[in-house]
Amino acid sequence: MPAFLLYLVHTLFPPDTRQPTELGADFMILVTGIGIVFILTRYQKWRWLWREWLTTVDHKRIAIMYLIAAIAMLFRGGVDALMLRTNLALPNVRPIGALEYNEVFTTHGTIMIFFMAMPFIFALFNAVIPLQIGSRDVAFPRLNAMSYWLFAFGAILFNISFVIGGSPNAGWTGYPPLTEVAFNPGPGESYYFLSLLIAGIGTTITGINFLVTIIRMRAPGMTLMRMPMFVWSVLTTSALIIFAFPPLTVALALSLLDRTFGSSFFTLGHGGMPMMYVNLFWLFGHPEVYIVILPAFGIFSEVVPTFSKKRLFGYTTMVISLVSIMFLAYGTWVHHFFTMGAGPTVNAFFGLSTMLIAIPTGVKIFNWIFTMWGGRIRITVAMLYQMAFIPTFVVGGATGIMLSVVPADYQLHNSYWVVAHFHNVLIGGTVFGLLSGLYYWWPKMFGFILNERQGKVAFWLFVIGFWVTFLPQYLLGLEGMTRRMYTYPFGFGWHELNLISTLGAFIMGAGFLALVYNIVWSLRYGERDLTGDPWNGRTLEWSLPSPAPEYNFARIPVVHGVDEFWAMKESGDTLANHLRPQDVKTLELPKNTGMPFMLGLSFFVGGFGMTFLWWPIAIFGGLGVVACLLYAAFDYNDKKHLPADVIRHTERSWGRLQA
Amino acid sequence: MSEGMSEHSEIEAVEPGLEFLRPKFEVEGFPWAQVMGYVFSLLLTFAALLLVVYHAMPPILLLAVILALALGQAGLQLGVFMHLREGRGTAWQLLPLGLAFFIAFALIGTSIWIMLFKTGVS
Amino acid sequence: MSTPAVSEPRQPIPVEFADEEESIKITGFWMFLVTDMIIFASLFAVYAVYRSRTALGPTPQQLFHLGPTVLETLLLLTSSFTIGIAVWAMRSNRPRLVLGWLIATMALGAGFVITEISDFVAYTSHGATWHVSGFLSGFYVLVGTHGAHVTFGIMWAITLLLQLRRRGLTPITRRKLFTFSLYWHFLDIVWIFIFTFVYLSGKIA
Amino acid sequence: MQRVRSSRRALRMLALAALGIGLLVSGCGPQYVLLHPKGPVGLSELHLMEFAAIAMAVIILVVFVLFGIAVVRFRDYPGNPNPYTPHWHSHKWLETLWFIIPAVILAVIAVPTVNVTYALAKLPPTKDPVVINVTSLNWKWLFEYPNQKVATVNYLYIPVGKPVLFHLTADSPMNTFWVPSLGGMEYTMPGRVLPLWLEASKPGVYWGHSGQFSGIDFEKMFFHVHAVTESKFTAWTHRLRSSAPPMTLAAYHQLLRFNTVGSESYSSFPASTWPSVSHGFTLSGGMYLLKSNNPNPTAQH
Ligand code: HEA
Numbered sequence A: 001m002p003a004f005l006l007y008l009v010h011t012l013f014p015p016d017t018r019q020p021t022e023l024g025a026d027f028m029i030l031v032t033g034i035g036i037v038f039i040l041t042r043y044q045k046w047r048w049l050w051r052e053w054l055t056t057v058d059h060k061r062i063a064i065m066y067l068i069a070a071i072a073m074l075f076r077g078g079v080d081a082l083m084l085r086t087n088l089a090l091p092n093v094r095p096i097g098a099l100e101y102n103e104v105f106t107t108h109g110t111i112m113i114f115f116m117a118m119p120f121i122f123a124l125f126n127a128v129i130p131l132q133i134g135s136r137d138v139a140f141p142r143l144n145a146m147s148y149w150l151f152a153f154g155a156i157l158f159n160i161s162f163v164i165g166g167s168p169n170a171g172w173t174g175y176p177p178l179t180e181v182a183f184n185p186g187p188g189e190s191y192y193f194l195s196l197l198i199a200g201i202g203t204t205i206t207g208i209n210f211l212v213t214i215i216r217m218r219a220p221g222m223t224l225m226r227m228p229m230f231v232w233s234v235l236t237t238s239a240l241i242i243f244a245f246p247p248l249t250v251a252l253a254l255s256l257l258d259r260t261f262g263s264s265f266f267t268l269g270h271g272g273m274p275m276m277y278v279n280l281f282w283l284f285g286h287p288e289v290y291i292v293i294l295p296a297f298g299i300f301s302e303v304v305p306t307f308s309k310k311r312l313f314g315y316t317t318m319v320i321s322l323v324s325i326m327f328l329a330y331g332t333w334v335h336h337f338f339t340m341g342a343g344p345t346v347n348a349f350f351g352l353s354t355m356l357i358a359i360p361t362g363v364k365i366f367n368w369i370f371t372m373w374g375g376r377i378r379i380t381v382a383m384l385y386q387m388a389f390i391p392t393f394v395v396g397g398a399t400g401i402m403l404s405v406v407p408a409d410y411q412l413h414n415s416y417w418v419v420a421h422f423h424n425v426l427i428g429g430t431v432f433g434l435l436s437g438l439y440y441w442w443p444k445m446f447g448f449i450l451n452e453r454q455g456k457v458a459f460w461l462f463v464i465g466f467w468v469t470f471l472p473q474y475l476l477g478l479e480g481m482t483r484r485m486y487t488y489p490f491g492f493g494w495h496e497l498n499l500i501s502t503l504g505a506f507i508m509g510a511g512f513l514a515l516v517y518n519i520v521w522s523l524r525y526g527e528r529d530l531t532g533d534p535w536n537g538r539t540l541e542w543s544l545p546s547p548a549p550e551y552n553f554a555r556i557p558v559v560h561g562v563d564e565f566w567a568m569k570e571s572g573d574t575l576a577n578h579l580r581p582q583d584v585k586t587l588e589l590p591k592n593t594g595m596p597f598m599l600g601l602s603f604f605v606g607g608f609g610m611t612f613l614w615w616p617i618a619i620f621g622g623l624g625v626v627a628c629l630l631y632a633a634f635d636y637n638d639k640k641h642l643p644a645d646v647i648r649h650t651e652r653s654w655g656r657l658q659a
Numbered sequence B: 001m002s003e004g005m006s007e008h009s010e011i012e013a014v015e016p017g018l019e020f021l022r023p024k025f026e027v028e029g030f031p032w033a034q035v036m037g038y039v040f041s042l043l044l045t046f047a048a049l050l051l052v053v054y055h056a057m058p059p060i061l062l063l064a065v066i067l068a069l070a071l072g073q074a075g076l077q078l079g080v081f082m083h084l085r086e087g088r089g090t091a092w093q094l095l096p097l098g099l100a101f102f103i104a105f106a107l108i109g110t111s112i113w114i115m116l117f118k119t120g121v122s
Numbered sequence C: 001m002s003t004p005a006v007s008e009p010r011q012p013i014p015v016e017f018a019d020e021e022e023s024i025k026i027t028g029f030w031m032f033l034v035t036d037m038i039i040f041a042s043l044f045a046v047y048a049v050y051r052s053r054t055a056l057g058p059t060p061q062q063l064f065h066l067g068p069t070v071l072e073t074l075l076l077l078t079s080s081f082t083i084g085i086a087v088w089a090m091r092s093n094r095p096r097l098v099l100g101w102l103i104a105t106m107a108l109g110a111g112f113v114i115t116e117i118s119d120f121v122a123y124t125s126h127g128a129t130w131h132v133s134g135f136l137s138g139f140y141v142l143v144g145t146h147g148a149h150v151t152f153g154i155m156w157a158i159t160l161l162l163q164l165r166r167r168g169l170t171p172i173t174r175r176k177l178f179t180f181s182l183y184w185h186f187l188d189i190v191w192i193f194i195f196t197f198v199y200l201s202g203k204i205a
Numbered sequence D: 001m002q003r004v005r006s007s008r009r010a011l012r013m014l015a016l017a018a019l020g021i022g023l024l025v026s027g028c029g030p031q032y033v034l035l036h037p038k039g040p041v042g043l044s045e046l047h048l049m050e051f052a053a054i055a056m057a058v059i060i061l062v063v064f065v066l067f068g069i070a071v072v073r074f075r076d077y078p079g080n081p082n083p084y085t086p087h088w089h090s091h092k093w094l095e096t097l098w099f100i101i102p103a104v105i106l107a108v109i110a111v112p113t114v115n116v117t118y119a120l121a122k123l124p125p126t127k128d129p130v131v132i133n134v135t136s137l138n139w140k141w142l143f144e145y146p147n148q149k150v151a152t153v154n155y156l157y158i159p160v161g162k163p164v165l166f167h168l169t170a171d172s173p174m175n176t177f178w179v180p181s182l183g184g185m186e187y188t189m190p191g192r193v194l195p196l197w198l199e200a201s202k203p204g205v206y207w208g209h210s211g212q213f214s215g216i217d218f219e220k221m222f223f224h225v226h227a228v229t230e231s232k233f234t235a236w237t238h239r240l241r242s243s244a245p246p247m248t249l250a251a252y253h254q255l256l257r258f259n260t261v262g263s264e265s266y267s268s269f270p271a272s273t274w275p276s277v278s279h280g281f282t283l284s285g286g287m288y289l290l291k292s293n294n295p296n297p298t299a300q301h
């Protein structure tokens, strides 16, 4: 028995993970875990948690769970970033060693992309899309919950790697053969492949779900060309997900087969070909960066008209540009490996296709500017993020164009120029967009408004910190500093700029803390949103109370044009004014179910077993998955009825029902 | 088991104005389309097999011809058996599928192009 | 369900689409097939690139026997036909026929899987395991993924059979049968490309 | 007013940022290796970069100005005299304009991009190159000179004014071979051999590094390129051939170990350390086949 325990401890906590930072993290997690369990037990909230949240199929609640996960992951990824920057502050001074640094930049990149940006956009999809298209729910509510739990357990599997067994350490791109067992014998890379596979299934399902929702569930009268622009962006994003995630799944699965079952795809010998992984990864990876930017574009297309009090400029060209970005996004992936010798014809072709994306993107930028032109701009926090986005993203896009100039990329590839470029678009585009959407839709999601003054403080810290961090990194790129170095020697002239950059990162960190303070403060003291329409909005979600009731619309609206709610308000004819008691019918709603949670848990158990090659556990998890699927197949009792009286009562309490 | 009794209530349940939603049942008869589809699918397969076994053409041409036969077979399955053009919102069935075919072939073609292209500094 | 936003067809539509909610699920299933198609496309791309990377192992020409493969093709084509008839029987509202043709489909599918496994066993017993070369890895994973899909399909068909027996033809079971048939035909299409692109073209010098 | 102040602050911020860039770039010293290339390849890449940078600066300027004007003129304050046009939502010519202008600018960048891409794939026709076979190992560089029959580790000698043709491969995870002063990088990958040519036009010692992360001691994969006159180069090869030890297969296997080493020189090298292309790349002397020889697989740590 002691021998077994020793084995267990040695496998789960191998010597090289017993370092101060990791022990600290272990301790933190333990304390937080005990704290949560204690609070839930103390206030007898277990049942509440299970019945109201863990089993929910309501898209609005799923949105909130996505949001919590995303903010937690922003924190985790941000702490990683601060560790990276601290290590690089001075030459040859390294608070964390190479081993940990490699783990930290890997988890930073992976978490920020897959477990921060993705759930964040899904939070907004879930919170907004059904309301904007005038629908009671998404097309497949249960699949929606399944997506969430697959994502959540994928994220948990990825995060426990830091405390159990050791994190992946081959970059967020996970290029072989570095990820093969010969070079990476620990469990880290298995964690990486398995957690991304699990979360990836969830993401693919989300893509299908929202695509079908938008295709089939729009309110009558909402033709394609009357959809709010955010809906268009989600439609194109979902299509991107559907076509982009399968190659990732294949790339990850093949790597896993190599690691676990000895196949020879990406090995050094045996005719293995690592470049195929690179090809498949970027077949996914490039569309992925548009997956995270298009929703941000959609958000800005809602925020700008609202706060400029003016219709969106160039609706048709906005749609054309979204759709062409969607198509072009599939045709550019080779720009991530121009330097893999595919030859001048291939490189020239993909260089040009990459440049082409600038055209539709530019159209959007100019359309936003001209939406503001002739408007009346109210500078709220949501609008401020948009106003920071335009200059920031244009610089990031411009430096991207310089990378697409093939010979220039020969020099700039994998240098800090690239690091600066992608933070410029990821933070300046995606994160600013998501934060803008967060402030904009927060009242709709939670029923109160985030304090604007505090929000502005967080905003300025974040934006100034951003430029101080990443502007110097362009110059570091020109100085020839390559990425993923855990430290650097003195004498290359890299130290001043690195120090400035580190300083900026801490300013950003302060901005994040201000943001969290803003949320926590507003939870208690924030102004309630009683009208349901705090910003004088233009689209249907603002026609509902905040937060929207479980059934969203007591009666499905009929749509006559773009900005339907704005038109209603202009004609003095809002929905609330003419909902008569006899319009309200008994509704059929999806019933809560524990299956999605159990499914996610089973995947988690199976994934954990496979990571450590503990086959009984892996098989147990697999059986759990089968059991969940069987349960789902034979479960016909998935609907509940919401009586018309209850709905009338709710609507009346909001003052939305005619007497 | 009750031979399809359960449908009748549902047929009555169709709302006025939505009569087209009334379930359409196939008239009893013989599944000619399916049988012909089956025969053609066998023909296409054996054509490809025979061409290859007897090396009927130069390799490149042969490859092209058997791939074309496979495509024909796919079209047959989609049209006859998967009833691709029936249903509601068929545009939304055809569009993604067409796109998927395009992307699938582009993906395979470009991967070959990128990975097998002979490079060299000359 | 609310009035749908898509333009509606003028003439009556096939029975499995009659229920709004179930027809949405069919649309969803088409989208799933799209993702699966891209998965297979990626695997085909892998195979295409790895075809010549045989290392010290056998080449396609040396490895493949067409005999079992032709048998597999016949079995799968026939099963595609039988499930087609099952859907036809569903549309003419004859539940008993549906059950019969569904069982036939499963039997043919099982025949396919057994033939494929015995074929794989023959290859590996000659030492052609996937460890040997990139080509063999690509081959086993492409063909094996398809085989796994068929196996999964058979298990799905079993659950379907049980539901059909219990509940007869309802909007829900009709939709489930129809999506299953889509899945099965889709696997047939994939197999045709495997047969053509892997086996037949492996025999072209 | 709060709103007025915050947008003014935004503008001031931008001005400051622009000034900062200007200062840092104009005051740049020799550490900006990409801006001070020492050979024709790096020079043509720099020219292209500068060209693209100017085009991008124009775009950025246009967007910033338009955006600035919009923000300043159309804020929502009482008595704003500028026209308020809430229903103005499209303009055919404007929208066409911003499809066309970026397209034109891109076309202007695209032409030289394509030209230089093809040009860099060709060796200069008149001169015959020095060939060097480069293998990246964990975490060191092996350079074999097939014509001079010598080999080095972690440093290179090349003649000035003569193109050098590198053949790049790896007997380890991927790296990129990069000498920023001379020109762009190219991957070293197991199972493939990629060509890259560079040329030094001035004598000097230039540092190189790997651009692709390859494990724990990746950071230490610096090497030095000594660009010397042709005669000095010949003398150097003679010296190696006469005084350095030969590289045996056993010595190569020593290099395969997961560690870092200093500079080393060899008077010869075995043929089997270079991949053979038959059957999709095999390597009889190296790690490709000798899995059992793989010294310490846990050396990641
Ligand atoms: C949100 C994410 C996002 C977005 C939107 C983009 C957008 C773009 N990216 Fe970026 N990119 C990344 C995220 C993103 N990227 C990431 C994460 C990496 C690195 C991954 C890794 O290796 O780890 C990367 C890497 C990367 C590379 C590879 C670098 C290398 O490794 O060598 C290249 C090369 O071409 C590139 C190019 C571009 C281009 C041309 C755009 C264009 O879409 C930009 C278009 C926008 C504009 C141009 C601005 C607005 C336009 C106008 C105002 C109109 C007028 C403009 C012109 C006429 C030019 N990116």
Ligand code: HEA
Pocket: A074, A075, A077, A078, A079, A081, A082, A084, A085, A105, A106, A108, A109, A110, A112, A113, A117, A170, A171, A172, A173, A419, A423, A426, A427, A430, A431, A469, A482, A483, A484, A485, A486, A505, A508, A509, A510, A512, A513
């Ligand atoms: C959306 C994606 C995203 C986001 C938001 C960020 C945000 C940040 N990133 Fe990230 N980054 C990536 C995506 C992202 N990054 C990717 C994909 C890579 C490539 C990885 C790879 O190479 O594989 C990368 C790599 C990367 C590197 C290069 C590492 C290397 O190559 O060696 C650096 C270095 O400066 C860096 C810095 C930062 C900083 C300072 C932030 C800041 O914005 C972070 C701001 C901070 C916070 C938001 C949280 C603050 C937390 C606190 C204040 C809490 C403090 C409390 C305690 C310490 C207990 N990132």
Ligand code: CUA
Pocket: D025, D028, D029, D032, D035, D036
């Ligand atoms: Cu910069 Cu000289």
Ligand SMILES: [Cu+2]
Pocket: A285, A286, A289, A332, A333, A335, A336
């Ligand atoms: Cu990209």
